Amino acid sequence: MNLFKKLSPFYNLALLYFIVSFVLRIVLLFHPITQSSFTFSESLKIFGLGLISDLFVFIVSASFLWLYLIFISNSKYNKPYGYLILSGFIGLLIYVASGKSIFDEYGGALPKIVLIFISIKTFLFSILLFVPKKRDKIRFWLFAFVIFLYVLLILQNAISEFFFWNEFGVKYNFIAVNYLIYTNEVIGNIMQSYPVIPIFSALFIITGIITFFIIKKSKNYIEEIPTIGEKLKITAIYGALLLISIFAIPSLAKTENSKNIFVNELQANGIYKFYLAFQNNKLDYFKFYKTIPNNEAFALLKQQLPAISGQNTLREIKDDSIEKRKNVILITVESLSADFMKMYGNKENITPFLDSLAQKSLLFTNVYAAGNRTVRGLEAVTLCLPPTAGESVVKREDNKNKFSTGSVFLKKGYNVKFMYGGDAFFDNMQDFYSGNGYQIIDKSSFKPNEITFSNVWGVCDEDMYNKAIKIMNVEAKQNKPFFNHIMTVSNHRPFTYPNNKIDIPGDIKSRDGGVKYTDYALRQFFNQAKKQSWFNNTVFVIVADHCASSAGKTELPLDKYRIPALIYDPTSKPEKCNKLMSQIDIMPTLFGLLNFDYQSKFFGHDIFESDYKPRAFIATYQDLGLIKDNVLTILSPKQQIKQFQLELKPDANLSPEYQIHYNEIPLKAENKDLINETISYYQSASYVLKEKEYQLKDLSLTTKNAKLYAKLR
Numbered sequence: 071m072n073l074f075k076k077l078s079p080f081y082n083l084a085l086l087y088f089i090v091s092f093v094l095r096i097v098l099l100f101h102p103i104t105q106s107s108f109t110f111s112e113s114l115k116i117f118g119l120g121l122i123s124d125l126f127v128f129i130v131s132a133s134f135l136w137l138y139l140i141f142i143s144n145s146k147y148n149k150p151y152g153y154l155i156l157s158g159f160i161g162l163l164i165y166v167a168s169g170k171s172i173f174d175e176y177g178g179a180l181p182k183i184v185l186i187f188i189s190i191k192t193f194l195f196s197i198l199l200f201v202p203k204k205r206d207k208i209r210f211w212l213f214a215f216v217i218f219l220y221v222l223l224i225l226q227n228a229i230s231e232f233f234f235w236n237e238f239g240v241k242y243n244f245i246a247v248n249y250l251i252y253t254n255e256v257i258g259n260i261m262q263s264y265p266v267i268p269i270f271s272a273l274f275i276i277t278g279i280i281t282f283f284i285i286k287k288s289k290n291y292i293e294e295i296p297t298i299g300e301k302l303k304i305t306a307i308y309g310a311l312l313l314i315s316i317f318a319i320p321s322l323a324k325t326e327n328s329k330n331i332f333v334n335e336l337q338a339n340g341i342y343k344f345y346l347a348f349q350n351n352k353l354d355y356f357k358f359y360k361t362i363p364n365n366e367a368f369a370l371l372k373q374q375l376p377a378i379s380g381q382n383t384l385r386e387i388k389d390d391s392i393e394k395r396k397n398v399i400l401i402t403v404e405s406l407s408a409d410f411m412k413m414y415g416n417k418e419n420i421t422p423f424l425d426s427l428a429q430k431s432l433l434f435t436n437v438y439a440a441g442n443r444t445v446r447g448l449e450a451v452t453l454c455l456p457p458t459a460g461e462s463v464v465k466r467e468d469n470k471n472k473f474s475t476g477s478v479f480l481k482k483g484y485n486v487k488f489m490y491g492g493d494a495f496f497d498n499m500q501d502f503y504s505g506n507g508y509q510i511i512d513k514s515s516f517k518p519n520e521i522t523f524s525n526v527w528g529v530c531d532e533d534m535y536n537k538a539i540k541i542m543n544v545e546a547k548q549n550k551p552f553f554n555h556i557m558t559v560s561n562h563r564p565f566t567y568p569n570n571k572i573d574i575p576g577d578i579k580s581r582d583g584g585v586k587y588t589d590y591a592l593r594q595f596f597n598q599a600k601k602q603s604w605f606n607n608t609v610f611v612i613v614a615d616h617c618a619s620s621a622g623k624t625e626l627p628l629d630k631y632r633i634p635a636l637i638y639d640p641t642s643k644p645e646k647c648n649k650l651m652s653q654i655d656i657m658p659t660l661f662g663l664l665n666f667d668y669q670s671k672f673f674g675h676d677i678f679e680s681d682y683k684p685r686a687f688i689a690t691y692q693d694l695g696l697i698k699d700n701v702l703t704i705l706s707p708k709q710q711i712k713q714f715q716l717e718l719k720p721d722a723n724l725s726p727e728y729q730i731h732y733n734e735i736p737l738k739a740e741n742k743d744l745i746n747e748t749i750s751y752y753q754s755a756s757y758v759l760k761e762k763e764y765q766l767k768d769l770s771l772t773t774k775n776a777k778l779y780a781k782l783r
Contacts, residue, residue, distance in 0.1 A: 073303055076296050078288040079139060079217065080308070084128050086280065087224050091124040092117070094228045095336055103239045106332045115325065120337040123322040126315035127339045129308075136308050138216055140301055142209065142292060152199045159192040172526075206292075213292050218281040225277055229269070231340045238708065240335045242344040243353065353460030353692060355756035358707040362749055364757060370750035375673070376681055382763045383671045383754070391665040396639075397542075397608040398479070398553045398660065402447055403588060404561040406614035408632040410585050414728045415721060420586040423593035424612070424634065431636040432645045432663075435727040438631045438686035438697065439616045440653045445497050446689075447615025448557065450653040451475065452506070454674030455764070456755045457689040459707075463759065465498045470505030471766045473671040475657045479553040480507055481668065481768070485545050487511055489538055489556045492528025499557075506766075508555070511541060523568040530567050531560040531591035539598050546604040557615070561588040581618065609664070610638040613656055624734045625704055626695045628716070631688040632730040637663065648727040650684035650697065651677050671764055673755060687751070696748040701741055702734060703748040711745055713737040 095116060098104060108116070146155060165171050166185050173181040194212070198205050234242060296304065319342055326334040355361075368381050377385035408414045412425045413435075440450040445462035449455075452474050453463060463469050476486045487509045494500035494512035504510055513528045520537055523530040529537075538556055545552040560567050565584035567576040572590050574583035592612075599605050614633035635656055651659075654674035661668065662676035675682050685698040694705040702714045714734035721729060758764045 073300060075290050076300055076304060077307070079135065079284075079291055080132055082284045082288050083132070083135070083217070083220050083224070084125065086221065086284065087128045088121065088124060090224055090228050091121060091339075094231060095120060097232065098235050098336055101235060103235065104332055104336075106330060108330070108333065112328060112330065112333045115328070115333060116336045119322055119325055120339070123319060123337075123339045123342070126318045126322070127341050129311050129315040130319070131341065132308075133312065135216065135220060136305070139291065140305060142213075142295055144205075144295065147199050147202070147205075156192070156195055156199060159188065159195055163188050163192050209292055210289070213289070214281065214285055217284055217288070218277060221281050221284065222273070222277045225273055225280075227341065229273065234340075238358070239332075241338045241340040243347050246344055246347060352466065353707070355459045355753060356760075358709075359459065359694070359705050359752070360709040360711055360745075360749055361753055362746060364753070366746075367750040367753045367757070370747055371754050374683055374685075374747070374751075375675065381754075381761075382758060383673060385670055387661070387666065387668050387670050387676075389662070389665040389667055393666060394664045395482070395551050396664060397546075397551050397604055398484075398611065398664075399538075399542075399608060400451065400475075400553070400555045400611045400613075400657075401592070402444075402451060402555070402557050402613055402615045403592075404444065404558045404615060405618040406561065406585070406588070406634060407617040407619070407630075408614075408634050408728075408730055409629070410618070411634050413725075414632075414634075414730060415724050418582055420582050421589045423589045423596070427596070427612075427638060428634070428636055430644050431638040432642070432647065434635040434637075434651060434656075435646060435648050436650045437613070437633055437635040437656075438628070438650075438652055438688050439614060439633045440687050441689050442616050442620035442630070444557070444615045445499075447613075447653065448499070448502075451613065451657055452503075452555075453764070454654045454657055454672035455758075456652075456654065456673055456687045456751050457694065458752065458756050458759060459692060459694060461691065464502045468759075468762075469498070469502045472506055472764055473766050474506050476503075476506055476508050476553070476555075477766050477768075478661065478666070478668050478670075482666070483550060485509070485548065485550055485552040487541070487552070487554045489534065489541075489554055490528070491524075491531065491534035491557075491559045511537065525564060525566045527559040527562050529559075531558050531588055532568070532571075532594055534558070535591060535595035535598070539595070539602065542604060543602060546602070551607075558588060558591075560591060561585055561618075606640050608640070609660065611656065611660055612636050612638070613653065620690070624714070625693045625706075625712070626688050626690070626702065628688070628697070628702070628732050628734070629730045631686075639663075646727070647677065649677050649682075650686055652686040654687065671758075673751070694748070694752045696744070696751060698744060698747070701737065701744055703741070703744050705748060705752060711740070713740055713744065 099108075099116070146152060163185075166173060166181065166188055169181075171181065171184075173184045194208070198208060201208075231241060234240075234246060319339075323338070323342065323346075326337050328334050328337075361367075364381055368378070371383070372378050375383060375385065377387075379385075410416055411421045411428070412419065413428065440446050440457045441462070443462070445464040446457055449457065449462045449464050453472055454475065460466075463472070476488075479486050486507060488494070488499070488503040489511040490499060490513075492513055494503070494510050494514075500510055500512070513524070516529060516533070516537060521529050521533055523533065528534075534556065538554060542552060542554065561584040563579075563584075565576075565579045565581055567584065567587040569576045572583065572586045574580055574586055576583065576587065596610075599608070613635040617630050617633060620627075620630045633653070635653075637660060652674065654672070655677050656674070658670070658672050658674040658676045659678065662678055677684075683698075685696060688695045688697065692707055696703045697716070700716045702716055704712045704714075706712070713736070715737055717733040717735055718729055719731040719733055721731070
């Protein structure tokens, strides 16, 4: 019986969560958006299986409470243990405050957060150690704070689920995950949409009242701190329940299989669905966006890609000229905004090599990145399809055996590799590229003597390029052309790189320094490449993965998606192309320049073909945009559509093709043709992925290269 009382913090909070979940389901059941009736068996699923699932979810989320309670003790303050522990805290505090800790490598707010946390822990431990007479009172208020925090989170989550249902008619999904990424926009929207101050005032008052009663029923835990034996029993009980919960939660989620979507959503646990949104990265286009009949969508798409037929994008690409079997090196440069380059108005001279190389290349002056993260850029140049709602295909579970640029090269008999100076496990790159037939060279492939500098993201760009040169020298002797896709890492926070390379020190962590070192490393790579036998038979494609920042005053600020792109062939004359184009067009255009005959499923287009119609795709995780005819059309969840007239903000110092800033003025009258065209692109792209029409039919190509990759590992 005494042990049961010791568990009171757990079961009192569990009871609160159970009651709140029950009330929330009642409220959502009768919400105006829940336009459905339910049978008795469906009601049992909602309130039976749903509440059981809630209980198991609470057990998992109570792990932090268990961790806090299990370390409450008086013995740790006894001599000499108390002084040893305090010394450890002080040492850790000095380490983090030094500015040279591992947390500083990540940059941003993380070092400050860790420093504040350790400072508080050190301060509290010191008080509890040196002022034993106040220990019980301080411990009581700490206990009260932890309980208050749990109560607050339980109630806050219920309110969040209600408002999310009020907006979308479902429990949490990937949009909720997206809200955590775009916090400025979300907080601004909440402040303007709801009476925030009254709601949160009431929330804190109610939280305080509930906390008072729970503490009253649970304070025996700190008044009579459990013995080590009792703590072991508590841990055993909690561990067993935790183990059961880990298996029970996904099993119960599988019972959410009713044909009535509202039954599934009401039965589901919001927290677990939020977790699944992180894992699955899906946002169903057909559920949340404006749609048209599929046959109409593909008919409109056929006007842009005339060779397609039916509800897929398969078509024959023919060229009358002799195929050029040249090596291809694709370099996607981390976070390289167009306005970092001199031609787009930058006066800091941070890309001197790229500025000079652009004058010797086929330069594309009007290219837009598909998204605002690396995985979106990789998806764009690898799969050449518009950015679909939710997370990039790179990070989805169904990301293998896709029709890709790599598969085109493989069918042509090329060696195909993806090279990355960091751990390819990051952002699911390893799973995606190996699953699509690429051999992978990443940091794990480097010998110790091949690494001269590295940070949290991986080896510096120079090390990556040196490794690439070695590999390509071996490949050049195999009598097969190669296609190597290199992803850079140095132009990324914390912007650390080797010192004494450029005139901006690497240890001051400067964005300009990151850009300039990236440019410097690229120059060194070309200097080495020119000395190799394969250089004159190689085409170099250089394009940014995305811009350095995506934040702006509008949903999709055009200047935050404008990127540099060029194709350099040592045997070709320089040329400039000012056509509006998308990141997904880069590789199909290259294939055209190489005179490739191939079957294509790409949405990307060779921009030098006579039937190319200029347009570009830009997107976040949920806002899907099309730029065409000086109009930006945006599709958003809840079937929302916005259109903006693009009005150039001229810069007298720049040539017209390098102007990147536009005013986005809401259209007074909607352009239905552009709306339907935008829908046709994004709907058809979502359709071919969902129906597996974008799969590679000849799996032997990817399987063969996957085996080679396994040997390399």
